[in-house]
Amino acid sequence: MSTTPKTGQEMDAYTVNVIKGLIMDATRKANSGHPGGAMSSADYAYILFKEFLSFDPDNPNWWNRDRFVLSAGHESMLLYSLLTLNGYLSIKDLMEFRQFESKTPGHPEHDQTPGVEATTGPLGQGFAMAGGMAVAETFLRHKLGQDITNHYTYVLVSDGDLQEPVALGSAALFGQWGLGRLIAYYDSNKIQLAGPTKRADCSDTKKLFESLCWQVIEIDGHDHEAIRTAIREARAETDRPTLIIGHTTMAKGSATLEGSEKTHGSPMSPEEIVATKNKLGLPADESFFLPEDVIAHFRQRFPLLSDRSGQWSEELAAKQARDASFAALWEAIHTPASKRNIQWPDFEPGTNLATRKAFGACLNGLIDQFPNLMGGSADLDPSNQTVHFRETTGIFGKDNPLGRSFSFGVREFPMGVILNGIALHGGIIPFGATFLVFSDYERNAIRMSALQNLPVLHVFTHDSFFVGEDGPTHQPVEHVSSLRLIPNLLTLRPGDAWESAACFDVAMKQETRPSVLIFTRQGLPVMDPATHPHIREGVGKGGYILEDPTDGKPEIILLASGSEVHLAVGAARALPDAKIRVVSMPCMELFDEQDAAYRESVLPKTVRKRMAVEAGSPDIWYKYVGLDGEVIGMNHFGASAPAEVLKKVYGFTVDHIVERLRETWLK
Incomplete structure (x- = not known):
């Protein structure tokens, strides 16, 4: 094993190799994961995080941070390694990769891991969510001022991301909207889980994105100086989003598996990891190797980043003090x-x-x-x-x-x-x-x-x-x-x-x-709030008593939601002697969350005669009416005809509900 290099370029290359070692070790320990793509994307992600990404080392939720979205969520160990280098995660967290309740789940989840901006499991959605973040930044930059909101959104995408139609549909909008602060990096390693991408795709991505009003830059995705130049060019373009196509090699640096789909969805063997570490100049007998000089090298910008976020906080406080309209707007958008x-x-x-x-x-x-x-x-x-x-x-x-x-x-x-x-x-x-x-x-x-x-x-x-x-x-x-x-x-x-x-x-x-x-x-x-005074409160509880028998002692409960509520009311009023309670159920989820006493007050267990009415699938309503209850619903598709005709054919009329009530309980 060679000694740790000391020059800047050598330290950059060595740090990338250390990141690859962490990727291999964590996926191997978990016996699960995707090392190949993470290794092919490592050069770009390292340069971005170390030299360009703006964030607060002490506060991953700082308002004016750059957003980074790993749309290729299967490359999660790449992101977790970088978050460990910047201090948000620990080696212990990496050792718990893909384990229950760890901070390092199989795909990034934004509410579990500091520094993760979006939950990126299904391919293509991280790309589209990143564009949504860029939309928000654009609007708020002009609404709040560039001194308060002024950042970039970066997203790393894979071949699979761009094969999902949601990505291209979103890309068309982002080009139309001119999101100049959206920078996407496409790790074009030309391999997906089943094999070479050419089996499934003949797209000319450069021409495609240019036709969608994007700036497109092609580079060698392993060339650090080319990566730096591309990011600078992307940041300089203010009227169009930028796609950086990085031509890379799957599992770059591995001993025998470079370019192989075998590294896409499976850990490397222990033998391959040892051989690869020897090739990369890493200690083959040490897992989760992260030396202090690598950490120090990675964090060279941290004092500048901390000063930047601190100055921003001071400017925010000063602007709130001197600008009442801004202060009111800031408070409004941050009100729970x-x-x-x-x-x-x-x-x-x-x-x-x-x-x-x-x-x-x-x-x-x-x-x-x-x-x-x-x-x-x-x-x-x-x-x-x-x-x-x-x-x-x-x-x-x-x-x-x-x-x-x-x-x-x-x-x-x-x-x-x-x-x-x-x-x-x-x-x-x-x-x-x-x-x-x-x-x-x-x-x-x-x-x-x-x-x-x-x-x-x-x-x-x-x-x-x-x-x-x-x-x-x-x-x-x-x-x-x-x-x-x-x-x-x-x-x-x-x-x-x-x-x-x-x-x-x-x-x-x-x-x-x-x-x-x-x-x-x-x-x-339209109901009359004077005769139905509990609408707002009742809706807040998901379901409520809309109408009751005059003596308040129902013998039948008729439940409905949406357009069928007025039909239920009509049927109950047509049968005044049947003692029917009408329950409006606009939100089952909220109703089910109420305490047992409230649910019992609306649907007393003693009233077993229950019918539900909804112009849709009937099955879910049986949790309220019971297996002995009745549901007027639809278990078939509709037809092309005027609605007035269909409601009679399908039985969504007051007369039909009355008929069913009589046949079932009022003979």
């Missing part, structure tokens, strides 16, 4: 969501109003109350009721960085992931809207919202077969129930305009979980 005091519009009882229109009215009322509310529609602005928001706040883009409306185009999945990135950055309340049936396209983004504890607002209209003539391709059936299966997600389906405002209020006050807000196309009767 649960403390928000929101004014909602009023609605005219007795009128008919689609809940999507109630959503639109609520959204319009938030424009001035929350200057950091940003969002848009996936090319369904009129249908989603976001036109007024767009026309009032302006369209976000390179010519209007203070615009608050996003024109996502027909890109539901990229929309959802970009919203996650915006939420991860902080300082902005993000929402996105489309038809409920397209939640399937967006589903994994919604799941990642929930997994990352992000209070994103996912808005869906046209929520059932009442879409009508567009037919079964556009008529949701299983979607509401399917969304209810995602952990840590609130699925809110209001029954009228007042419940819509209450559901929106619930969503706006979440701090650690996302919400899906589900609205109708068709008009629904």
Whole structure:
């Protein structure tokens, strides 16, 4: 083994080799992991972290830090090694790679590991989330001032990331928006898990990204001076995002496995690790080798970084003291969501109003109350009721960085992931809207919202077969129930305009979980708060007693959500002698979280005669009505016909509910 080199270039090369040793040792100890890609990306990531990335060595959550997203999440040991070099993790953490409750899970998870900006498991989403962070930085830089918000977003992507359509759909938007502070590095090692990428892809990535309005720079990804030059060129380009294509070798530096897919998803053998360490000038008999001179070399910039973050804190305090409007805005965007005091519009009882229109009215009322509310529609602005928001706040883009409306185009999945990135950055309340049936396209983004504890607002209209003539391709059936299966997600389906405002209020006050807000196309009767005074409180508890028999002693319980609530009310009123309690259930998740006493007060065990009504899959409702209960739902696809025809055919009328009640319990 050679002695530790001392010159600058030699120390850079040696530190990269030390990082590769940590990658090999951790994946071997865990008997699990992906060393090859992490080793091919090591040169670029090392130069970026050591020489360019702006962060606070003592505070991984410093507001004005550069964001780095490892979209190639399977290369997690590369990131963990760098976070150990900068002091956020320890060698002990690396030894616990992929173990239960460690700070070093198999793929980066932002809420478990200091310095990890996003949970990057599914490929392509880290790339899109990074762009969302760059969107937030751009808006807030112009809103708060460059002295407060002024940083870059870097993302490292793999071949697999760019093969996922979500990445290219997002890339088109980032080029359109001119995100000059978004810098993506593509580690083009031309190998994926199953073998060479040429088996699956003939894309000319340079031409492709240039056509999407990106600056593209090609380099040898192992040449440190070329890496430095490329990063400088990327930072100098202010009107376009930059893709740096680094041509690299899989498992660079390994003894016999350079360029092999065998290193993509499996640790190296002990024999290969020993041979590789000998080749790299590392002690072959020492695991997790990290000498002090390497740490000192890596941290040469730390005094400068600490001074920079300290000066920023002083400037923030001074600006708050001298600029009252800035101080108010800063306080507003940092007020905990649960403390928000929101004014909602009023609605005219007795009128008919689609809940999507109630959503639109609520959204319009938030424009001035929350200057950091940003969002848009996936090319369904009129249908989603976001036109007024767009026309009032302006369209976000390179010519209007203070615009608050996003024109996502027909890109539901990229929309959802970009919203996650915006939420991860902080300082902005993000929402996105489309038809409920397209939640399937967006589903994994919604799941990642929930997994990352992000209070994103996912808005869906046209929520059932009442879409009508567009037919079964556009008529949701299983979607509401399917969304209810995602952990840590609130699925809110209001029954009228007042419940819509209450559901929106619930969503706006979440701090650690996302919400899906589900609205109708068709008009629904607007309830009278004078006769239903507990709507806001009841919605906050997920389910509540909407109407009761005059003596308050129900013999039958009729449950419903959304557009079927007024049908349940109509059926109960048509059978006054049946002693029917009507329960509105806009959010099952919230109701299930209430204490046993409250749930018993709404659904007393003594009342076994129960029926639920929802224009969707029926199965989930049996947890409330019991196996002996009845559910009027849909276990089939819809059809192309006017909604008024379909509701009679499918039995979603007051008359049909009354008939079922009579047949079941009132013979």
